Amino acid sequence: MAQLTPFSPSSASSPQAARPHLVLQQLRRSYGHHTVVRDLNLQVARGQFLALLGPSGCGKTTTLRMIAGFEQPDGGSIQLDGRLLANATTSVPPEARGMGMVFQSYALWPHMSVADNVGYALRLRGMRGEDYRRAVNEALEQVELADKSEAMPQQLSGGQKQRVALARCIAAKPQLILLDEPLANLDRHLRRTMEAAFRQLHRHSGATFIYVTHDQGEAMALADEIAVMHAGQLVQRASPQKLYQTPRSTWLARFIGQGSVLRIEAPGNRRSSPPATSGLLQEPAVIHMALRHAHADSLKPQQHILVRPEHVSLQAATPVASATPDAQTAPEAAAPTDAALSGKVLDCVFKGERFEVEVLLQLATPQRLLGYASQHLIAGQAVRVSIRQAWCLLDEPAG
Numbered sequence: 001m002a003q004l005t006p007f008s009p010s011s012a013s014s015p016q017a018a019r020p021h022l023v024l025q026q027l028r029r030s031y032g033h034h035t036v037v038r039d040l041n042l043q044v045a046r047g048q049f050l051a052l053l054g055p056s057g058c059g060k061t062t063t064l065r066m067i068a069g070f071e072q073p074d075g076g077s078i079q080l081d082g083r084l085l086a087n088a089t090t091s092v093p094p095e096a097r098g099m100g101m102v103f104q105s106y107a108l109w110p111h112m113s114v115a116d117n118v119g120y121a122l123r124l125r126g127m128r129g130e131d132y133r134r135a136v137n138e139a140l141e142q143v144e145l146a147d148k149s150e151a152m153p154q155q156l157s158g159g160q161k162q163r164v165a166l167a168r169c170i171a172a173k174p175q176l177i178l179l180d181e182p183l184a185n186l187d188r189h190l191r192r193t194m195e196a197a198f199r200q201l202h203r204h205s206g207a208t209f210i211y212v213t214h215d216q217g218e219a220m221a222l223a224d225e226i227a228v229m230h231a232g233q234l235v236q237r238a239s240p241q242k243l244y245q246t247p248r249s250t251w252l253a254r255f256i257g258q259g260s261v262l263r264i265e266a267p268g269n270r271r272s273s274p275p276a277t278s279g280l281l282q283e284p285a286v287i288h289m290a291l292r293h294a295h296a297d298s299l300k301p302q303q304h305i306l307v308r309p310e311h312v313s314l315q316a317a318t319p320v321a322s323a324t325p326d327a328q329t330a331p332e333a334a335a336p337t338d339a340a341l342s343g344k345v346l347d348c349v350f351k352g353e354r355f356e357v358e359v360l361l362q363l364a365t366p367q368r369l370l371g372y373a374s375q376h377l378i379a380g381q382a383v384r385v386s387i388r389q390a391w392c393l394l395d396e397p398a399g
């Protein structure tokens with residue numbers, strides 16, 4: 001990306017930074033009897049990059065369209081810098097909200113050149129002459145498309161079209177930019193390149209970005225905070241790291257990242273049980289003990305833990321010849337301890353930098369666990385399993 005010049009008068013360090021920029025309060029929207037956004041409360045700080053993440057149909061786009069002004073809420077309100085934009089009875093039109101929007105479909109005018117597309121909003125504002133040419137050129141340089149200014153949209157690739165859409169959005173210098181799955185039409189490689197472009201544009205613009213996606217990798221790579229929606233409701237809002245390490249529910253634990261949700265003996269049943277709170281367990285002996293005492297058919301209370309595969313150590317119980325001639329025979333970095341659990345390999349998949357291994361833990365009631373290994377393990381092979389860390393979940397898994 002070209003060197004960028006900040007265009008927003010505001011920044012995260014401005015005196016206004018402490019005041020929430022955008023406030024959604026008890027926001028609600030229904031289609032017929034179907035409530036698709038349900039009492040949504042969300043505050044976004046000026047200059048923030050917030051991702052709205054959730055499975056298909058959870059209400060992300062509807063929320064974004066209400067912020068943009070394309071849909072009106074049935075209840076609740078939307079405020080920008082203390083100004084009421086919309087509630088059930090009033091709605092400021094989209095063009096008067098001072099926001100930019102980037103769509104999955106690019107939405108370029110097919111009969112206009114790249115430069116004319118980028119300058120469209122500026123011309124509507126009456127900008128002409130040298131100022132106009134400079135603003136268009138600056139925006140195109142920021143997305144590295146200055147050499148395509150005379151091209152027509154149909155002569156561009158998908159990635160280039162999305163860059164034009166981005167240039168058109170930033171040329172108007174909005175304080176708030178709404179992005180609706182802008183990379184969904186691009187291939188994997190181009191998506192990674194465009195993620196870098198978005199990060200850089202956000203850093204240098206000082207604008208607030210709200211980015212709708214169902215791709216958690218994209219949300220994690222881009223946003224400083226992620227608001228996860230499920231069935232029209234906000235279920236957790238946190239930094240990507242916090243969301244990954246300490247999801248609030250079993251649904252979130254399964255939705256974010258890879259991992260296994262395992263049943264353990266409920267707290268308080270034994271002196272060795274983990275604490276009765278949502279919290280981090282970092283004692284392998286305590287985790288193993290709680291797993292050993294869990295029974296699916298037990299009438300005693302049960303609790304669940306999330307185990308990420310990077311916290312699982314696997315070691316062949318008895319050395320076996322590897323299926324691959326050049327496989328290493330060294331044990332995993334952190335070898336299982338004497339108190340390790342027994343398991344049987346169900347599946348082992350090569351993933352380039354490591355193997356992904358599904359193991360059946362041999363407990364009173366067997367449970368499936370995902371771990372990583374640096375060497376190939378064979379299906380059916382006996383392994384010793386050590387779990388270094390687990391996150392206690394408080395709710396019951398749904399279904």
Ligand SMILES: Nc1ncnc2c1ncn2[C@@H]1O[C@H](COP(=O)(O)OP(=O)(O)OP(=O)(O)O)[C@@H](O)[C@H]1O
Binds near residue numbers: 054055056062
């Ligand atoms: N204009 C409409 N009329 C009726 N139902 C609608 C309308 N727009 C959206 N919906 C419904 O509202 C629900 C939420 O849609 P929305 O587009 O907000 O979800 P989403 O989380 O953005 O999903 P996706 O990731 O698939 O785009 C869906 O069940 C959808 O079918």
